Amino acid sequence: MDVIDLRSDTLTKPTPAVREAMAKAEVGDDVYGEDPTVNKLQDVVAELVDKEAALFLPSGSMGNLISLYLHAGRGGEVLAHRDSHILHYELASGSAIAGCQILGLPGHRGVLTPEVLEPALRGPIYYNARTKLVELENTGNLAGGTCYSMSELEALGAWARSKNLPVHLDGARLWNASTATGLSPAALSAVADTVTVCLSKGLGAPVGSVLAGTKVFIAEARRVRKMLGGGMRQAGILAAAGLFVLENHRERMADDHEHARLLAVALNSTSWARVATLPETNIVFADTTLAAHVIVTKLQSQGVLCSAMGENKVRFVTHLDVGRSAIDRACEILAKIS
Numbered sequence: 001m002d003v004i005d006l007r008s009d010t011l012t013k014p015t016p017a018v019r020e021a022m023a024k025a026e027v028g029d030d031v032y033g034e035d036p037t038v039n040k041l042q043d044v045v046a047e048l049v050d051k052e053a054a055l056f057l058p059s060g061s062m063g064n065l066i067s068l069y070l071h072a073g074r075g076g077e078v079l080a081h082r083d084s085h086i087l088h089y090e091l092a093s094g095s096a097i098a099g100c101q102i103l104g105l106p107g108h109r110g111v112l113t114p115e116v117l118e119p120a121l122r123g124p125i126y127y128n129a130r131t132k133l134v135e136l137e138n139t140g141n142l143a144g145g146t147c148y149s150m151s152e153l154e155a156l157g158a159w160a161r162s163k164n165l166p167v168h169l170d171g172a173r174l175w176n177a178s179t180a181t182g183l184s185p186a187a188l189s190a191v192a193d194t195v196t197v198c199l200s201k202g203l204g205a206p207v208g209s210v211l212a213g214t215k216v217f218i219a220e221a222r223r224v225r226k227m228l229g230g231g232m233r234q235a236g237i238l239a240a241a242g243l244f245v246l247e248n249h250r251e252r253m254a255d256d257h258e259h260a261r262l263l264a265v266a267l268n269s270t271s272w273a274r275v276a277t278l279p280e281t282n283i284v285f286a287d288t289t290l291a292a293h294v295i296v297t298k299l300q301s302q303g304v305l306c307s308a309m310g311e312n313k314v315r316f317v318t319h320l321d322v323g324r325s326a327i328d329r330a331c332e333i334l335a336k337i338s
């Protein structure tokens with residue numbers, strides 16, 4: 001039985017073409033700044049998100065941590081959505097390593113608005129934490145792969161500028177947001193001083209994220225990356241995979257979004273699941289009448305893997321390694337469960 005693994009879009013395995021690009025990569029020592037493939041990837045991503053410079057990193061979590069370290073630092077406070085990845089899935093590294101605290105704020109669909117941010121801004125009283133950064137996530141992972149609209153981004157950017165606050169964009173799935181909204185990665189990043197993007201999710205690279213910002217910021221980020229143990233040597237072998245997937249796997253992301261919609265529709269015609277709002281990108285959350293772990297086990301026995309995300313909530317994530325026929329089969333299996 002071929003397992004249809006919809007637990008996460010990080011599960012993709014490099015295709016033969018990706019492996020070939022990796023095998024052929026020209027490399028050098030990146031701690032010396034001499035890996036031509038890493039340098040090329042950094043240039044390509046900087047241009048895609050319209051920032052001056054970029055830095056290749058082992059993970060998106062490191063990109064977010066470096067940003068918290070440099071923008072907020074010890075005693076600084078970060079305004080983020082309460083469902084954000086930095087609050088839930090990054091080991092409190094902001095406090096453990098960067099020394100900042102993160103204030104988790106509400107907002108429909110994972111979206112932060114000036115109305116929510118304004119009252120969270122600390123006044124200049126000496127015993128207050130110092131508000132140092134606005135962090136936003138696009139797409140919003142825990143919100144269900146939701147996208148900011150351009151007007152939401154512009155309102156947030158205008159507010160942050162008026163308060164002299166930098167903005168960091170966790171764009172782990174910025175490519176999905178771009179595909180879904182038709183807005184370019186550069187347009188989606190215009191709100192942000194710094195942006196992290198992942199190559200290892202739906203795009204299908206085995207490893208890697210990129211942090212982009214000003215030249216001055218990225219020079220500092222290089223120092224912090226090394227301090228965190230993220231200085232890599234012949235990393236061009238990994239960067240080559242990133243370059244390949246950026247060029248070849250972005251357009252097909254629309255398929256993942258269509259597959260997520262098909263799953264949502266199939267879930268809504270079962271007796272045991274409800275998808276309240278149809279997915280905007282590649283993440284489907286369903287509320288379940290049966291306990292989530294029961295659903296996970298039942299589906300697993302039929303060859304479909306998903307994640308329990310709470311007592312009565314399951315998550316399906318579509319990606320490069322699950323094609324249309326597998327999705328059709330998954331939909332049939334969903335219909336059979338009761």
Ligand SMILES: *Cc1c(COP(=O)(O)O)cnc(C)c1O
Pocket residue numbers: 058059060061062064085086137139140141170172173198200209
């Ligand atoms: C996956 C993810 C990250 C970074 O994850 P790594 O596994 O560290 O690469 C950051 N933010 C969001 C929203 C993510 O989904």
